[in-house]
Amino acid sequence: MPFIQLQNELDERATLGLLRSRRTLSSPQSPHIIVDGKPYLAFCSNDYLGLANHPQLIAALQQGAQQWGVGAGAAHLVNGHFDPHHQLEQQLAVFVGKPAALLFSTGYMANLGAVQALVGKGDTVFADKLNHASLNDAMLLSRAEVTRYRHGDVAQLEKQLAQTRSGRKLVITDAVFSMDGDIAPLRELLALCEQYDAxxxxxxxxxxxxxxEQGRGSMAHFGIASERIVYMATLGKAAGVSGAFIAAEQVVIDTLVNHAHSYVYTTATPPALSVALSQSLQLIAQGDGLRMHLKKLIAQLRNGLSDLPWQLMPSDTAIQPLLVGDNQLALKLSESLRGRGIWVAAIRPPTVPQGTARLRITLSAAHSAADVDQLIGALHELAQES
Structure with missing residues (x-):
């Protein structure tokens, strides 16, 4: 029976400390959640600005549903492209400083569609080894030749680019790495792309x-702009709602409209979501106070955990990974924190490389200094017990 084989594989994952399962929230997303009927202080959401349950976004979504209904009913290229979609795309393009933008249902679908549309057989993709799984899947789907470079290793990437003589060249990278929290050297990567026509x-x-500036993203962080940059961002993390977009030159967007399968062959997102996201974009632009508070929390956490036996990885972002190493120990620490009413996810292979299991601590502007102190105290208690 094939089911026996499946169960054996699941049992093996459990033995290795790699089995995954879901937990059910019975409260809105926030630092203080209820999971399986129990209250927790959570440090595992990507709701970095605390907008997922913001009253202005709730009101905007309600108004959008009242005016536009709850479903798009068709793909964008049939009759599912609504005024709110179009207006949001224009707003997003302006916000990140690109000529045009295109909405996708998720970041995963955006990556799959864009890479597959831009490169194919005879072309080459150059990818950071720690890229997100969606980028890895995208480059395989494209059927382009794949060359991977060591994490952040600009020198190795340059050698690879110099050795590639034909076809289109596409360098793909996380801007902020989801499991490490560090920022890609985008300025240096762009310089290489300009030098080697990629x-x-x-x-x-x-x-x-x-x-x-104003939360406009990693291009703004480095002060870079170029026709060569194809920029993707999700709208279900700091933006607090759902979806994703790609911003680029108009010819790139037109190419995606015609060739990105995950855009062409799927139903459009509900237009009410775009109404909420337009409001979210305003909150992001006005959110310097939220980002400053988040920055203070990051410094507080790093100072408070500097003397633990497990080390925080280098990161100035809201993603603060505590490197543990052993899978079972990472799970044990996560479970012990839950026993103290604190929710922090244990991240294990294959999401991260072997031997680098970690607690992925994520901070939100909705956290308080007292929340962070509670986590710091709990981890020091666990360190003394280990």
Missing amino acids: WLYADDAHGFGVVG
Whole structure:
């Protein structure tokens, strides 16, 4: 029976400390949640600005549903492209400083569609080894030749680019790496793309809304702009709602409209979501106070955990990974924190490389200094017990 084989594989994952399961929230997303009927202080959401349950976004979504209904009913290229979609795309393009933008249902679908549309057989993709799984899947789907470079290793990437003589060249990278929290050297990557006639595809899922002036993202953080940059950001993290977008030159967007399968062959997102996201974009632009508070929390956490036996990885972003190493120990620490009413996810292979299991601590502007102190105290207690 094939089911026996499946169960054996699941049992093996459990033995290795790699089995995953879901937990059910019975409260809105916030630092203080209820999971399986129990209250927790959570440090595992990507709701970096605390907008997921913001009253202005709730009101905007309600108004959008009242005016536009709850479903798009068709793909964008049939009759599912509404005024709110179009207006939001224009607003997003202006916000990140690109000529045009295109909405996608998720960041995963944006990456799959864009990479597959821009490169194919005879072309080459150059990818950071710690890129998100969606980028890895995208480059395989494209059927382009794939060359991976060591994490952040600009020198190795330059050698690879110099050795590639034909076809289109696409460098793809996370802008803020989702499991490490560090920021890609985008300025240096762009310089290489200009030197070797390549595109730079930047996945800013964890930077948009958080880094850069007014939260305009990683391009703004580095002060870079170029026709060569194809910029992707998600709208379900710092923006607090759902979806994703790609911003680029008009010819790139037109190419995606015609060739990105995950855009062409799927139903459009509900237009009410775009109404809420337009409001979210205003809150992001006005959110310097939120970002300043978040920055203070990051400094507080790093100072408070500097003397633990487990080390925080280098990161100035809201993603603060505590490197543990062993899978079972990471799970044990996560479970012990839950026993103290604190929710922090244990991240294990294959999401991260072997031997680098970690607690992925994520901070939000909705956290208080007291919340962070509670986490710091609990981790020091666990360190003394270990």
